[in-house]
Amino acid sequence: MTELAERLRARHEEIARETIALYQVEIVDYAASSREFLEGDVLDVTRVALSGMLDNIATATVQPSDQQIAEFRRMLARRPHQGVALPSLQHAFRVFNEHLYQELSDCASPERPEELQAVIRGGAVIMRFSHEVIRVVTQTYLDELEDVRGDREIVGRSLLDAVLAGRSSSPATKRDARILGIDLLPENVVIVARAPIGEEQRPRTLRVAAKALREELLRRLEAGRALVGIREGEVVCLCPAPKPRDGPARHRGRP
Secondary structure, three states, X not given: OXXXXXXXXXXXXXXXXXXXXXXXXXXXXXXXOOHHHHHHHHHHHHHHHHHHHHHHHHOOOOOOOHHHHHHHHHHHOOHHXXXXXXXXXXXXXXXXXXXXXXXXXXXXXXXXXXXXXXXHHHHHHHHHHHXXXXXXXXXXXXXXXXXXXXXXXXXXXXXXXXXXXXXXXXXXXXXXXXXXXXXXXXXXXXXXXXXXXXXXXXXXXXXXXXXXXXXXXXXXXXXXXXXXXXXXXXXXXXXXOOOOOHHHHHHHOOO
């Protein structure tokens, strides 16, 4: 295991950057992030995670150390402030661990049984590390939300993405809905607004539009709450419609 870990350590920077590229391919939040954020903050965390994981593989240490856990907690406490949704953060760690295990498998020689056995043992280290780190990252994120003034907007963004993706029944979605006091109903009306302006003014205009749309709809809805967010350059609003007639009525009454 030590030998395999050292082979990967020789490609430490390459593997870290490959992982960042995978984040961008698989996760919307990272695909939409700035180069500065990815090259700075995200790459730093990935390097630390990779170094720690290789240390644990080299020493056959299954359980992450308290120091490693504390380092992740410190580094990732910023994510709620940076607009990264919790599911995206959890997804990133799964991508990281899957890619590292693939790299570990690829560097082992099929002709050497002891190396193949080391890959299996290394996989156990990676799985345990992944489980513990995702657990800590999730709790750190939720704890940090309590101290963020805009926590409702962050949770709301995550909830809107989950509902639109058809994950209304998942435990995480139900938890976020409880936090926001939103009734998750099977019938909804979706309103999409676009800002026909130059790219330079678009972000500010969309934020203003989202705020105005939310306030207007909350005044008009008799029950439940509207979810309003910005997705891929558009203002998206999800309104509950518990009765068939509610959809057309609310649609006519929109601002």
